Amino acid sequence: MSFSLKRIYAIFYKDLKDLMKNMFVLTTVLTPVLFAVLTVQSEPLHFDVHYLIINLVFIMTTVFLQGAIIAEEKEKNTLRGLMMSPATTTEILIGKSGLSVLLTIITLALCIRITGYEFVYANALFLALFLSFILYLAMGTLLGLLARTVVEASLVLMPLMFVFGLGSLLLEIISDYPSLVFLEYLPNFHLQFLVEAVDAGKAFREVTGNLIVIALWMVFVCFLTVMVYRKREVDGK
Amino acid sequence: MENILSVKSLKHVFSKSTAIDNMSFEVQRGEIFGFLGPSGAGKTTTIKILTGQLHPTSGTALLFDVPSTQVNQPKYLKKFGVMTDNSGLYNRLSVYDNLHLYCELYSVENKQKRIDEVLDMVNLMDEKRKVVSKLSKGMLQRVTLARALLHEPELLFLDEPTGALDPANSRHIHHGLQELNRRGTTIFLTTHDMLEAESLCHRVAFLNKGKVQLLDEPSKLRRKYSDDTLTVELVTGEKRILENGPKGAQKLYEYMSSGQVVTLFSNEPTLGDIFVDVTGRSLV
Structure with a gap:
């Protein structure tokens, strides 16, 4: 299988140029920074709030940007052009993720700097963050592939933000409704449980369960994304 | 090929x-x-x-x-x-x-x-x-x-x-x-x-x-669907349709020898005509 960094860079560079002229998407992805600025006024911040912001970055920047980029490609029929070019599925998906990766890192770094969050340097935490990042990237791609337009992608983002972005606020709701207990298997909660455990000084093997849940989510969403992409290749639209 | x-x-x-x-x-x-x-x-x-x-x-x-x-x-x-x-x-x-x-x-x-x-x-x-x-x-x-x-x-x-x-x-x-x-x-x-x-x-x-x-x-389609006729436009403004064959040739000779022909053209159909003929539908 051929793999061309030039093609990946060409797709990434095109997205970067395009984004500079797309104020709607650009301002939306920077919303978590504004949220961080507002929350930092009420010190001291509990780590719940830090992870609320980190999850918000994953949803508003990673998922939304990735979803909007792919949905617009579909809406304007440009994704078909990429699919009909010699670029492979891997090259297209990596190229199309480049901008989301870059902006997520920038937004995350800005938010952490603003809120002054200090990471507990634990391998488990960085692995969990990395797996979550890939998971949300795939989720954004899936959102873009399923939505017909950018507006539709924005609308779908609302429930996603409620489920994945609210963090401990949603946990409180779940505690009032036992029938919703299955929601505790969501990857964002397991990231939070893992952080609590690491913060309390627990070892890697004690948080393996959380890592497995996040990893399973990541594999499942990545698999689903590739399946939907392959189906889109031959749907004739 | x-x-x-x-x-x-x-x-x-x-x-x-x-x-x-x-x-x-x-x-x-x-x-x-x-x-x-x-x-x-x-x-x-x-x-x-x-x-x-x-x-x-x-x-x-x-x-x-x-x-x-x-x-x-x-x-x-x-x-x-x-x-x-x-x-x-x-x-x-x-x-x-x-x-x-x-x-x-x-x-x-x-x-x-x-x-x-x-x-x-x-x-x-x-x-x-x-x-x-x-x-x-x-x-x-x-x-x-x-x-x-x-x-x-x-x-x-x-x-x-x-x-x-x-x-x-x-x-x-x-x-x-x-x-x-x-x-x-x-x-x-x-x-x-x-x-x-x-x-x-x-x-x-x-x-x-x-x-x-x-x-x-x-070109083959046009020939195949042609009705094998020619249209001759005369100096009087009249248009005559001549069939391919001795009779049509004789008539054409007469018109030409007496200097009456302004223009003549074949009545081959266009592809559009053939399409309508074959499918019964127009192309729009």
Whole structure:
């Protein structure tokens, strides 16, 4: 299988140029920074709030940007052009993720700097963050592939933000409704449980369960994304 | 001559309707093949199946001797180009940026030179730096064509390539396509413009309700459906129809020897006339 960094860079560079002229998407992805600025006024911040912001970055920047980029490609029929070019599925998906990766890192770094969050340097935490990042990237791609337009992608983002972005606020709701207990298997909660455990000084093997849940989510969403992409290749639209 | 494209008993059914019904034909390497039919006849669906964007319900389509369901691999995608009516250009980027991206995707060498060549061919050199969203529909169509030509494909699929163009630009594009074909590119052209088909295509297929109803060279079709008559216009303004044969020859001799003939022309039907005759439908 051929793999061309030039093609990946060409797709990434095109997205970067395009984004500079797309104020709607650009301002939306920077919303978590504004949220961080507002929350930092009420010190001291509990780590719940830090992870609320980190999850918000994953949803508003990673998922939304990735979803909007792919949905617009579909809406304007440009994704078909990429699919009909010699670029492979891997090259297209990596190229199309480049901008989301870059902006997520920038937004995350800005938010952490603003809120002054200090990471507990634990391998488990960085692995969990990395797996979550890939998971949300795939989720954004899936959102873009399923939505017909950018507006539709924005609308779908609302429930996603409620489920994945609210963090401990949603946990409180779940505690009032036992029938919703299955929601505790969501990857964002397991990231939070893992952080609590690491913060309390627990070892890697004690948080393996959380890592497995996040990893399973990541594999499942990545698999689903590739399946939907392959189906889109031959749907004739 | 070698077939570059071969379609056998192809069928495609959408949820409620049959778009393509038992279609069979071949396209030879080096020819311009016209696929003619009114809107909704199945032209675009056929192109989508041939280029691997859609899988057929049944039957086979071979492109470069490979089933169309497998042509979406990079080594085959480099060999053909597609231009559809749906522009698929990045609106916020310039014409140059759009073409440059595709040069990278197709690993085109001498990008700058090649972009200039294709823009010259579609008569858009002056719009090179213009943002795509500022272009007219006809210009968009020409940029899409330029994009399909960038990698010098062996086989080019063109879906109504001059549909939104004025006559001058259509002529410019026709010359460019003929030049491309002289250099060896096979062209599969769908159109409902019979004049375009007559002037460009070596062979044409008439498509109606998902079926190929007739397939031959335009000149042969015209002869086949000709009623074998001539019309003679006389100095008096009268028009006389003469049948091919001794009687008609005698009459023509009389008119000509007495200096009464202003003009004479054959009554061969146009491709449009033949289409209506065969399918009972007009081409619009």
